[in-house]
Amino acid sequence: MAGDYPERPWATFPPHVISEIHRAADQGLYYIRGAGARRALPTFDDLVFLGASVSRYPLEGYRERCDTNVTIGARHASRPVELKIPITIAGMSFGALSANAKRALGLGASAMGTSTTTGDGGMTMEEREASETLVYQVLPSRYGMDPDHLRIADAIEVVVGQGAKPGGGGMLLGQKVTERVADMRTLPAGIDQRSACRHPDWTGPDDLAIKILELREITNWEKPVYVKVGATRTQYDVALAVKAGADAVVVDGMQGGTAATQEVFIEDVGIPTLPAVRLAVEALKELGVHRQVQLIVSGGIRTGSDVAKALALGADAVSIGMAALMALNCNAPLYLEDYEALGTRPGACNMCQTGRCPVGVTTQDPLLEARLDPEEAGRRVRNYLSTLTMECQTLARACGKSHVHNLEPEDLAALTVEAAAMAQVPLAGTNWIPGRS
Amino acid sequence: MTVETIDLDAAGVRALNRRLQGREGPVAGRHFIVTNAKGRHALAAGLTERVNVRIRGHVGYYCAGMNRLADVTVEGNAGTGVAENLMSGAVRVTGDASQSAGASGRGGLLVVEGSASARCGITMKGIDIVVGGSIGHMSAFMAQAGRLVVCGDAGAYLGDSIYEAEIFVRGRVESLGADCVEKELSAEDASGLEALLAEAGMDGDAARFRRYGSARQLYNFRIDNAAAY
Ligand SMILES: Cc1cc2nc3c(=O)[nH]c(=O)nc-3n(C[C@H](O)[C@H](O)[C@H](O)COP(=O)(O)O)c2cc1C
Numbered sequence A: 001m002a003g004d005y006p007e008r009p010w011a012t013f014p015p016h017v018i019s020e021i022h023r024a025a026d027q028g029l030y031y032i033r034g035a036g037a038r039r040a041l042p043t044f045d046d047l048v049f050l051g052a053s054v055s056r057y058p059l060e061g062y063r064e065r066c067d068t069n070v071t072i073g074a075r076h077a078s079r080p081v082e083l084k085i086p087i088t089i090a091g092m093s094f095g096a097l098s099a100n101a102k103r104a105l106g107l108g109a110s111a112m113g114t115s116t117t118t119g120d121g122g123m124t125m126e127e128r129e130a131s132e133t134l135v136y137q138v139l140p141s142r143y144g145m146d147p148d149h150l151r152i153a154d155a156i157e158v159v160v161g162q163g164a165k166p167g168g169g170g171m172l173l174g175q176k177v178t179e180r181v182a183d184m185r186t187l188p189a190g191i192d193q194r195s196a197c198r199h200p201d202w203t204g205p206d207d208l209a210i211k212i213l214e215l216r217e218i219t220n221w222e223k224p225v226y227v228k229v230g231a232t233r234t235q236y237d238v239a240l241a242v243k244a245g246a247d248a249v250v251v252d253g254m255q256g257g258t259a260a261t262q263e264v265f266i267e268d269v270g271i272p273t274l275p276a277v278r279l280a281v282e283a284l285k286e287l288g289v290h291r292q293v294q295l296i297v298s299g300g301i302r303t304g305s306d307v308a309k310a311l312a313l314g315a316d317a318v319s320i321g322m323a324a325l326m327a328l329n330c331n332a333p334l335y336l337e338d339y340e341a342l343g344t345r346p347g348a349c350n351m352c353q354t355g356r357c358p359v360g361v362t363t364q365d366p367l368l369e370a371r372l373d374p375e376e377a378g379r380r381v382r383n384y385l386s387t388l389t390m391e392c393q394t395l396a397r398a399c400g401k402s403h404v405h406n407l408e409p410e411d412l413a414a415l416t417v418e419a420a421a422m423a424q425v426p427l428a429g430t431n432w433i434p435g436r437s
Numbered sequence B: 001m002t003v004e005t006i007d008l009d010a011a012g013v014r015a016l017n018r019r020l021q022g023r024e025g026p027v028a029g030r031h032f033i034v035t036n037a038k039g040r041h042a043l044a045a046g047l048t049e050r051v052n053v054r055i056r057g058h059v060g061y062y063c064a065g066m067n068r069l070a071d072v073t074v075e076g077n078a079g080t081g082v083a084e085n086l087m088s089g090a091v092r093v094t095g096d097a098s099q100s101a102g103a104s105g106r107g108g109l110l111v112v113e114g115s116a117s118a119r120c121g122i123t124m125k126g127i128d129i130v131v132g133g134s135i136g137h138m139s140a141f142m143a144q145a146g147r148l149v150v151c152g153d154a155g156a157y158l159g160d161s162i163y164e165a166e167i168f169v170r171g172r173v174e175s176l177g178a179d180c181v182e183k184e185l186s187a188e189d190a191s192g193l194e195a196l197l198a199e200a201g202m203d204g205d206a207a208r209f210r211r212y213g214s215a216r217q218l219y220n221f222r223i224d225n226a227a228a229y
């Protein structure tokens, strides 16, 4: 009679856990992969907008203005960044991304009047030329760090951490470290390149304040200085970044994408974007600098409603990584046999670490890269950003707002107790905010 | 030779750097003396021209950070990150330097006549660093390129996770970090070192130095090395 028993799902050892144990036993090393957390998390999907009705009146969808512009960095910088939309492209390194992908992101962002960002590995002239507004990252590795690039950037982002790996350093596996990438990073080609998790010349908020001062001195106090943190102890980190003199704080939730990180980091370190936004806003309000020090939120932003909800909770702008890569065709159903060769399929791929990206986004292989036409892909990025913007405006108008920044927590209700607790908005149909009332 | 003196008590850091960066008029070939440094931060940082700057007194963090071409001398001690990310030119500290001296430097020469603290030459990318005295722990961590020359002793974990940088130490090395090994000092290495010492104005018999560099065992992930990552 064996085999006639109904099979019970094995909660402790689901198939992915079993196969990871087998993989670990074979390879003796953690699993390194790209993209963000795959586990289910409380997200913006757990919030809904309370559109206007009798008690509030909406704006006419196609007639009345709903502005989307945002100024970043007016706190200390003499040349703040002016963006037409509150949606920016997150820092992704040349090396992780192909040069064509970087160029396409620059073209798409520029067409929409928004910014793009360099990454670990330095600035390429292709991305500088393609990007009207370019944010230059200062990372712990300092790969390719160049004061001339600081001076030709429009803003500076000191990266303390990323949502995918708060407290962790970076890695770029040898198959992606081509001659050009290696040369930019002053490393031998083909090695597995590690990036440090701490900056080489500062630790802690008091040092950071002096580091920011130095960056400002080198760039004549012109450029806004952002500080980027992975979401963990967000309230403290944001407060300390403000104290250190940041013009803007970037908070990256645990869903945030990566090019290559240990899976335990991606899935098990950090807090989701949803509570992180609220904590960051609380910290800014407590210091009296909300809207004066801009809050840029990232990690799992996919739709115009995600954007609108982040803004309603108090963010000034959002930043997108994986979704922008998807606009470039990441995970699109093309070149199926190449996904198969990686042991994956469109819709399930997170193989950026291999350098064999089937659609030419995260690769340094010239043949694969040629699959991504920067002009065409740039238009796709523009279209995608344009859609997000229109969706966000539609929701804002429905809530009666003439600027997307006028959205507020009062416009939201939560569908789950978890989301209500994390976002501190009432559970739908109640006045109940867990922990408050 | 005309020398322009800038009193930091009167001018402030902002005006000093604007002047030295050539934002207030041409500076190439000029000589400056900076007085009343008083441990202020980011002095003579971000210079781009061939200027000669002598700073009287101790300086704070990131003095001469990210400079190109300039020749900067600190007549005193230097705080954290002196000559960090130096691109080219020269920086000399007549006293001691705090931690992370020459961090991520990409070119040029940093000379510390006294001793340097922890993380000297951390993640260096092509700079040459010559230290007359000793250096602290974790120096040349993840050092990628360039030469670190130490006339005294080196602290623990020297050259941990080092890439292609070279380290020369005349005194005792407390311990070597992961993947850092002693290498043979060839005649060619010795003559290069001799020239570097001369350029730094240090007398030292190159043959008495020992040379350290990467065993290159951590360049690609391997199970057998898991404990070293
Ligand atoms: C391919 C890739 C490369 C990345 N490289 C960097 C980097 O160099 N520096 C950095 O701060 N963040 C890097 N990130 C993280 C992004 O800047 C951003 O925080 C994250 O992608 C946002 O989450 P999302 O992907 O869900 O939109 C990278 C992300 C991806 C997907």
Ligand code: SF4
Pocket: A034, A035, A325, A329, A330, A331, A332, A349, A350, A351, A352, A353, A356, A357, A358, A359, A360, A361, A362
């Ligand atoms: S399609 Fe390319 S960019 Fe997208 S997850 Fe796969 S390898 Fe990464």
